Amino acid sequence: xxxxxxxxxxxxxxxxxxxxxxxxxxxxxxxxxxxxxxxxxxxxxxxxxxxxxxxxxxxxxxxxxxxxxxxxxxxxxxxxxxxxxxxxxxxxxxxxxxxxxxxxxxxxxxxxxxxxxxxxxxxxxxxxxxxxxxxxxxxxxxxxxxxxxxxxxxxxxxxxxxxxxxxxxxxxxxxxxxxxxxxxxxxxxxxxxxxxxxxxxxxxxxxxxxxxxxxxxxxxxxxxxxxxxxxxxxxxxxxxxxxxxxxxxxxxxxxxxxxxxx
Numbered sequence: 001x002x003x004x005x006x007x008x009x010x011x012x013x014x015x016x017x018x019x020x021x022x023x024x025x026x027x028x029x030x031x032x033x034x035x036x037x038x039x040x041x042x043x044x045x046x047x048x049x050x051x052x053x054x055x056x057x058x059x060x061x062x063x064x065x066x067x068x069x070x071x072x073x074x075x076x077x078x079x080x081x082x083x084x085x086x087x088x089x090x091x092x093x094x095x096x097x098x099x100x101x102x103x104x105x106x107x108x109x110x111x112x113x114x115x116x117x118x119x120x121x122x123x124x125x126x127x128x129x130x131x132x133x134x135x136x137x138x139x140x141x142x143x144x145x146x147x148x149x150x151x152x153x154x155x156x157x158x159x160x161x162x163x164x165x166x167x168x169x170x171x172x173x174x175x176x177x178x179x180x181x182x183x184x185x186x187x188x189x190x191x192x193x194x195x196x197x198x199x200x201x202x203x204x205x206x207x208x209x210x211x212x213x214x215x216x217x218x219x220x221x222x223x224x225x226x227x228x229x230x231x232x233x234x235x236x237x238x239x240x241x242x243x244x245x246x247x248x249x250x251x252x253x254x255x256x257x258x259x260x261x262x
Contacts, residue, residue, distance in 0.1 A: 024059070029198060031097065032057045032065040035107055037193035038096025038183060039067040039089060044212055045182050048085040052209075055193070056202040064107060065197075080128045083118055087175035088182075090115045095179040096190060119171040129167045137164060192216075 024032075036055050043049040050069035057065040069089075094108035127134035137156050156164075183190055192211050196203055199217060210220045 024064070028064065029057060030194075031101060031105060031107065033194040033197040034096045034100050034190070035093040035105075036065045036067050037190050037197060038092040038094075038099075038179075040092075040208060041186055041190050041193055041212070042092030042095070042179050042182050043067070043069065043089040045186070046085040046088055048079070048082040049089050051205065053205050054202065055197060055208060057197050058201050063110075080122070080126075083122055083126075083128070084171070084175065087115045087118050087172065088178045090118075091172075091176050091179045092183065095176065095183055099180070099183055099187070100190065100194075115172055115175065116168070119168045119175075122171060123164055123167045129164075131167055132160075132163060 036057060040052050040055050043052060050071050052067060053070040054068040055066075056068075060066060090111040091108075093111055094104060097104050097108070122128040123132065124137040127136060137160070189212055193203070193208065196207070196211055196217055200207075203211075207217075207220055211217075
């Protein structure tokens with residue numbers, strides 16, 4: 001079992017099986033490439049984001065592509081700044097679509113759902129709103145109906161409800177603007193990553209980081225080949241002395257000359 005097989009198994013569990021047989025139009029391919037490149041490039045500049053492990057525009061499960069992040073350590077708690085950075089990373093795909101393609105698509109639905117959920121929990125469950133303070137709003141219901149993640153009974157006024165809505169929107173708007181700033185300042189890298197995805201369909205962490213460092217695909221491929229090429233073993237004796245070989249050759253030549261003279 002090789003490492004490639006193990007990594008494919010992990011990705012299959014997380015994102016589902018590859019659907020290479022699905023016919024994708026060039027327009028949708030380009031959209032997916034910029035969408036995933038947006039996620040990856042934005043996350044590169046977020047201090048609390050997990051490192052990019054793999055980016056792909058090959059459909060898996062219900063997704064047209066994916067950007068896979070893997071944690072480098074186990075954590076028990078999540079900080080406010082990490083949750084805010086997570087929202088920025090999630091909105092990177094939508095921002096890339098709007099910035100480069102001048103159009104937005106339904107491809108960001110899951111990202112928006114997750115962003116909204118994080119912002120809502122920060123305000124009403126985690127007490128992370130600066131204006132509302134460390135207060136939990138809404139009591140959890142004992143029974144949750146099928147199709148609902150969690151049930152809450154409302155125990156606050158219309159005024160507070162309005163403040164909650166504003167705080168949730170403020171967090172999402174802030175995340176969107178941060179993603180917009182990052183991609184606007186690094187548009188060249190966004191283009192390079194998207195271009196590489198359109199050419200290769202899948203990028204490893206090493207390839208992505210190399211592109212972000214300013215290397216082209218040809219240069220990256222050359223580096224990979226160089227690293228994978230086994231070094232030739234030195235079969236010469238450790239006591240090898242080039243001078244002795246030269247001396248032996250010269251002596252042999254002298255002997256040949258003497259024989260010819262005889």
